[in-house]
Amino acid sequence: MERIEKYRSKGLKLTPQRLAILEYLDGNTSHPTAEDIYRAVKKKHPTISFATVYNTLQALLEMGEVMELTIDPERKHFDPNTTPHHHIVCTRCGKIGDVFVDYSSALELPPEVTEEFTPISNHIDFYGVCKKCNKTKRRTK
Amino acid sequence: MERIEKYRSKGLKLTPQRLAILEYLDGNTSHPTAEDIYRAVKKKHPTISFATVYNTLQALLEMGEVMELTIDPERKHFDPNTTPHHHIVCTRCGKIGDVFVDYSSALELPPEVTEEFTPISNHIDFYGVCKKCNKTKRRTK
DNA sequence: TTGGCTGCAAAATATTTGCAGAACA
DNA sequence: TGTTCTGCAAATATTTTGCAGCCAA
Numbered sequence: 001m002e003r004i005e006k007y008r009s010k011g012l013k014l015t016p017q018r019l020a021i022l023e024y025l026d027g028n029t030s031h032p033t034a035e036d037i038y039r040a041v042k043k044k045h046p047t048i049s050f051a052t053v054y055n056t057l058q059a060l061l062e063m064g065e066v067m068e069l070t071i072d073p074e075r076k077h078f079d080p081n082t083t084p085h086h087h088i089v090c091t092r093c094g095k096i097g098d099v100f101v102d103y104s105s106a107l108e109l110p111p112e113v114t115e116e117f118t119p120i121s122n123h124i125d126f127y128g129v130c131k132k133c134n135k136t137k138r139r140t141k
Numbered sequence: 142m143e144r145i146e147k148y149r150s151k152g153l154k155l156t157p158q159r160l161a162i163l164e165y166l167d168g169n170t171s172h173p174t175a176e177d178i179y180r181a182v183k184k185k186h187p188t189i190s191f192a193t194v195y196n197t198l199q200a201l202l203e204m205g206e207v208m209e210l211t212i213d214p215e216r217k218h219f220d221p222n223t224t225p226h227h228h229i230v231c232t233r234c235g236k237i238g239d240v241f242v243d244y245s246s247a248l249e250l251p252p253e254v255t256e257e258f259t260p261i262s263n264h265i266d267f268y269g270v271c272k273k274c275n276k277t278k279r280r281t282k
Numbered sequence: 283t284t285g286g287c288t289g290c291a292a293a294a295t296a297t298t299t300g301c302a303g304a305a306c307a
Numbered sequence: 308t309g310t311t312c313t314g315c316a317a318a319t320a321t322t323t324t325g326c327a328g329c330c331a332a
Contacts, residue, residue, distance in 0.1 A: 008307085013305090013306055013307075013310085013311055013312065014306075014307095015305075015306070015311095015312060015313075017312085017313075018312085033296095034296080034297080035296090047313085047314070048313085048314080049313070049314045049315065049316095050296095050297080050298095050314095051297095051298080051299080051312095051313075051314065051315080051316095052312075052313055052314070054296095054297065054298070055298095055312075055313085056312095058298095068214055070211040070212065070213070070214050070266075071211065072211070073209055073211045073217060074295090074296090075295085075296065075297095076214060076296085076297090088250070088254060088258050088260065090258065091261065097254060097257055097258055099250060099251075099254055100251075101250070101251060103244075103247065103248055106244065106247035106248070107244060107247070107265065107267075109229070109240060109242070109267065110240075110241075110242060113229060113238060113240055113267075115272075116238055116271060116272055117229050117231065117238055117267070117269040117270065117271050117272070118269050118270045118271075118275060119229065119267055119268070119269040120232065120268050120269045120270065121267075121268045121269075122265055122266065122267045122268065123265070123266045123268075124248065124263055124264070124265050124266075125211075125263065125264045125265075125266070126248075126250065126254075126258070126260055126262075126263045127260070127261050127262045127263065127264075128258040128259050128260040128261045128262075129258065129259045129261065130257060130258050131256075131257055131258070134259060149332090154285090154286055154287065154330090154331060154332075155331075155332095156286095156287060156288075156330075156331070158287085158288070159287085174321095175321080175322075176321090188288085188289070189288085189289080190288070190289045190290065190291095191289095191321090191322080191323095192287095192288075192289065192290080192291095192322095192323080192324080193287075193288055193289070195321095195322060195323070196287075196288085196323095197287095199323095215320090215321090216320085216321065216322095217321085217322090
């Protein structure tokens with residue numbers, strides 16, 4: 001399997017737990033949290049620990065194979081799609097969607113900013129309401 | 142003092158601790174964390190507790206008088222400037238700068254996104270290197 | 283006077299770390 | 308076989324909460 005070679009060549013030791021994490025993340029667009037990953041992988045590997053999940057995520061982060069999203073103030077989400085892109089989050093249910101548009105050329109920074117910072121990249125958080133929540137009554141909370 | 146009236150009229154009880162927090166935040170562009178606020182206010186009110194800082198920040202958030210920034214994955218930062226604006230963060234030292242530009246008209250979303258989400262607002266995180274860090278050797282870590 | 287606030291401590295939540303044993307390469 | 312990883316537990320870090328007493332209004 002080529003996936004195995006890909007990670008092994010980067011020096012990642014591939015245990016069954018790690019393979020299960022990689023399999024869960026592969027093509028996953030749900031932007032899971034560490035706990036989401038833990039719960040999903042636990043189904044096949046009931047003894048897996050959070051330490052292993054975080055350990056593996058840390059290794060994948062350093063390899064540039066996953067990205068950390070800070071769009072949710074409560075916890076980190078992880079995105080296995082490392083193509084530069086942006087996100088949109090539902091302000092009611094927290095669902096996160098992808099936005100594959102490169103706005104860089106439209107995001108010129110004014111001189112008072114470029115005097116102080118040399119810009120490198122950018123990431124946009126869009127906020128909105130998802131289709132499902134639009135059909136539902138607003139949470140009164 | 143008008144600041145007092147402003148908050149009192151919104152039902153906020155103004156204790157000396159809260160006034161000190163408000164005074165520290167007023168016009169502050171350093172994007173402090175809860176701990177930054179705690180440490181600063183502690184100078185004048187040595188007995189202040191984190192509970193009071195968080196309690197007050199919570200009240201100010203609900204009043205829309207401060208914004209929570211998620212640009213730093215490690216901890217929340219707070220911004221007393223609630224004018225819509227964006228941020229740029231130094232990838233070496235974490236310094237956060239403000240970007241007062243409205244890019245909304247340039248941020249059109251593609252149909253596959255607007256089919257699923259009704260957009261409301263957006264916030265851009267720019268990443269770069271600040272002047273000071275540019276002069277310094279890169280951290281080898 | 284009194285309901286909201288403070289400060290203390292403890293709890294809750296998220297994430298990281300130490301270490302002995304397990305297992306991949 | 309040796310190094311890295313796992314799983315458990317404990318440690319950290321951040322933020323929240325319970326509660327008795329205090330105090331702004």
